[in-house]
Structure formats: C-alpha cells, structure tokens
Amino acid sequence: MTAAATSSSSINLTWNASTDNVGVTGYRIYRGGNQIGTATGLSYSDSGLSSNTSYSYTVRAVDAAGNLSGNSNTATATTLSGTNPPTGTNLALNKAATASSVEGTGFEASRAFDGSNTTRWASAAGADPQWIYVNLGSSQSVNRVKLNWEAAYASSYTIQMSNDSGTPTNWTTVYTTTTGDGAIDDVTFAARTAKYVRVHGTVRGTPYGYSLWEFEVYGGSTAPSNLALNKATATSSVEIAGHEGDKAVDGNAATRWASAYGASPQWIYVNLGSTQSINRVKLSWEDAYATAYSIQVSNDSGTPTNWTTVYSTTSGDGAIDDITFSATNARYVRVYATTRATAYGYSLWEFEVYGA
Numbered sequence: 001m002t003a004a005a006t007s008s009s010s011i012n013l014t015w016n017a018s019t020d021n022v023g024v025t026g027y028r029i030y031r032g033g034n035q036i037g038t039a040t041g042l043s044y045s046d047s048g049l050s051s052n053t054s055y056s057y058t059v060r061a062v063d064a065a066g067n068l069s070g071n072s073n074t075a076t077a078t079t080l081s082g083t084n085p086p087t088g089t090n091l092a093l094n095k096a097a098t099a100s101s102v103e104g105t106g107f108e109a110s111r112a113f114d115g116s117n118t119t120r121w122a123s124a125a126g127a128d129p130q131w132i133y134v135n136l137g138s139s140q141s142v143n144r145v146k147l148n149w150e151a152a153y154a155s156s157y158t159i160q161m162s163n164d165s166g167t168p169t170n171w172t173t174v175y176t177t178t179t180g181d182g183a184i185d186d187v188t189f190a191a192r193t194a195k196y197v198r199v200h201g202t203v204r205g206t207p208y209g210y211s212l213w214e215f216e217v218y219g220g221s222t223a224p225s226n227l228a229l230n231k232a233t234a235t236s237s238v239e240i241a242g243h244e245g246d247k248a249v250d251g252n253a254a255t256r257w258a259s260a261y262g263a264s265p266q267w268i269y270v271n272l273g274s275t276q277s278i279n280r281v282k283l284s285w286e287d288a289y290a291t292a293y294s295i296q297v298s299n300d301s302g303t304p305t306n307w308t309t310v311y312s313t314t315s316g317d318g319a320i321d322d323i324t325f326s327a328t329n330a331r332y333v334r335v336y337a338t339t340r341a342t343a344y345g346y347s348l349w350e351f352e353v354y355g356a
Contacts, residue, residue: 001319003057003077004174004190010047011055011077012175012189016253016319016349017042018061018069018287028068030058045176054078069287073319077190090115091142092134092197092217099123099132103209112215120150123201123209130210133198134217139163142219143191145175146184147199150211153182156203161194163251165230168196170252180205191219226251227278228333228353232271235259239345248351256286259337259345266346269334270353275299279327280354281311282320283335286347289318292339297330304332316341 001015018024029037029044032055037044049055056076061069097109099121107122109132123130136142145159159175162168174189182205197217201210233245237260245268248257259266272278281295294312298304310325318341333353337346 001057001059001072001075002190003055003075005077005079005188010045010049011057011079012173013044013046013057013059013075014172014174015042015059015072016284016286020061020063020067020069022063022065022067024061025064026062028060028062030060030071031055033058043173043176049079052079073317089218090216091136091140091219092215095137096135097121097132098135100130101127101209103211107211112212115214117148117213120211120213121215122150122152122211125209126204126207127209128204129200129202131198131200132210132212132215133168133196134215136195136197136217139193139195139225140217140219141191142194142197142217144186144188144218145197145199146186146214146216146218147212148184148214148216149182150213151182151206152208152211153180153205154199154201154203154210155180155205157199157201159187159189160198160200161192162196162198163193164196165251168198170254171198171200172253178203225355226352227272227276227355228270228351231273233257233268234271235268236266237263237345239347243347248348251350253284253349256347256349257351258286258288258347261345262340262343263345264340265336265338267334267336268348268351269298269304269332270351272331272333272353275329275331276353276355277327278330278333278353278355280322280324281333281335282322282350282352282354283348284320284350285318286349287318287342288344288347289316289341290335290337290339290346291316291341293335293337295323295325296334296336297328298332298334299329300332304334307334307336314339
C-alpha cells in the first residue's frame with residue numbers, strides 16, 4: 001500500500017490486488033486504526049483532512065464469505081501545506097496525444113498540448129466516460145499535473161499514469177476527485193515514474209462533453225530505468241501456467257511470478273543482458289511473501305553459479321521492499337527466499353533493478 005498527498009486536504013491511497021480461495025470482493029480502508037471507507041478497486045481518496053498533517057493508513061481485503069484479511073503494511077503521508085507547487089518544464093508540451101473521442105475537426109487531442117490557451121481538445125458530446133493521455137516519450141519522474149478546463153469540465157475524474165513500453169493498458173491512479181469545479185486544477189502528488197499520463201473523466205459538469213484548453217505535466221529529472229524490465233528470467237519453480245518468472249519483470253503490477261506451493265528455498269533471477277553497475281532492487285510482494293530472503297548478484301559469463309549476497313533479511317513483512325546497497329557490477333540478480341510467511345509459496349508482482 002502507498003499513500004500520496006494530493007493537496008492540503010486530501011491523500012490518495014493505492015494498493016496491490018489481494019486474492020484468496022473464495023474471491024476478494026472489496027477492501028476496507030482504515031485511518032489511524034478506524035475504518036473510513038470501502039472500495040471495490042485498488043485506490044481510495046481520503047479528503048477533508050487538515051493541512052500539513054501526517055496520516056497513517058492500512059487496508060484489509062474482504063472476500064465473498066465475509067472473511068477479512070490481515071492488515072496491509074502501514075502507509076503514511078503528510079498533507080501539503082497549501083503553498084504553490086514548484087514550477088518547471090512542461091514535459092507534455094507538443095508531445096503525442098491520444099483521446100477516447102473528438103467532438104470535431106479542430107478539437108483533436110494534440111490541441112491540449114500545444115501551449116496555446118486558445119485551442120482545445122473536446123470529446124464527443126454527452127458521453128461518459130472519456131479520456132485523454134499524453135506520451136512523454138520516455139519514463140519521467142512526474143509529481144504535478146495542471147489542467148485548464150474549458151466550460152465543459154469534469155466534476156469527477158482521475159489522473160492516471162502508466163509506464164508500459166507499448167500502447168498503455170496498465171494504469172495507476174494518483175489522484176481522484178468527485179467535486180471538480182472546472183477552471184484550473186493544479187494537482188501535486190508524490191513523484192511517480194511514468195511514460196504516459198491520462199485524465200479519465202467519469203462525470204461531466206455540463207450536458208456537453210469534456211474539454212481542456214491545456215493539459216500540462218511537470219516533474220523532476222528523467223526517472224531511472226528499470227534494468228530488469230522485460231529481461232530473461234529463470235526460477236526454481238512455477239506454481240501454475242500464467243505465473244512464470246517473466247511475469248515479475250513485465251512492468252505489469254497485475255501479473256506475478258509464483259513458486260511451487262509450500263516449498264523452501266525458492267529463487268528467481270533476472271539476466272540483465274550485460275554487466276551493469278547496480279545499487280537498488282525493488283520488490284513488490286504478493287500476499288505470499290518471504291520473511292527471510294537475500295538478494296544476490298553474479299557476473300558469470302554463462303549460466304550463473306557464483307553468487308555474492310548484497311542484502312539479506314530475516315524480518316521481511318511483504319508489500320514493497322525498496323532496497324539500496326553499495327554499487328556492484330552484475331549481470332544476474334537473484335532473490336533467494338528461505339522462509340515463507342504463509343503456507344503457500346513465494347510470489348512477486350514486480351522485481352525491479354536499478355543502476356548506480
């Protein structure tokens with residue numbers, strides 16, 4: 001679970017999907033141990049908060065039989081102070097854009113990214129939902145979106161991001177509102193890596209469609225590249241078809257590697273394709289996580305047999321482990337798990353590797 005402040009009074013929450021043998025039907029969201037809402041999806045927006053204040057959250061899954069999971073990891077965020085967000089370069093300026101529909105000639109998606117406040121994108125009239133996204137051209141660190149609405153604004157919409165390598169299909173929500181009032185929305189959130197940024201409108205503020213004079217995107221420097229993305233993998237075992245090792249390095253937070261049931265140790269490694277200087281590994285665990293595991297590297301030229309441990313733990317708690325260590329040269333990076341947290345195996349939604 002992650003928490004990100006989007007304004008001085010709201011925090012957005014996102015989490016990975018949970019599974020069980022009955023079927024998960026929803027989630028209960030808790031702030032400071034008290035339930036504040038429910039969701040059927042994988043995100044929730046908590047609003048009406050005090051500015052410059054820290055809040056902590058957990059989420060629990062509920063299945064069709066009414067059973068509750070244990071608490072997720074605790075995610076904490078501090079609402080913004082209300083000061084103006086930072087300025088910088090508009091990463092979306094004159095970049096390629098795609099929209100769900102266009103009202104007519106002259107209102108194409110590109111008009112929302114041309115830097116002109118006299119041209120605009122407009123969707124088909126009277127239809128929900130509608131969307132528009134921009135391709136930033138490469139993965140960027142993004143923490144701010146500025147929307148300049150025409151009179152046909154969205155009263156409910158989300159801002160979503162994708163880091164897919166091709167046509168984007170996997171979207172993560174970073175901001176949600178059901179009280180949009182048009183004019184200018186200048187939204188900030190915790191920095192995320194994205195190649196695509198989308199506004200997804202679900203409720204219109206007028207009988208018309210949705211229309212934006214300008215759709216601007218801001219952030220920091222170019223985000224570091226995930227060296228493991230779509231690279232070859234090998235595993236000790238696979239639970240069933242569809243849970244192969246490559247599912248942990250495909251950039252899709254909805255697919256996963258899963259090892260054989262009830263067996264330890266188990267491992268997965270990725271072949272970076274060439275020797276790289278690395279200093280960070282990020283693991284997104286499914287519910288079947290490791291309480292004890294190590295991260296190992298090898299620079300062998302063929303099938304790796306010589307491994308050096310760069311990190312180990314005996315107190316893993318699942319969710320996301322974002323680990324840094326002294327820079328080392330490696331062609332292969334392995335997660336070697338020795339103790340299971342559950343009766344199942346080991347399972348990773350994503351296994352990411354970053355360079356020094």
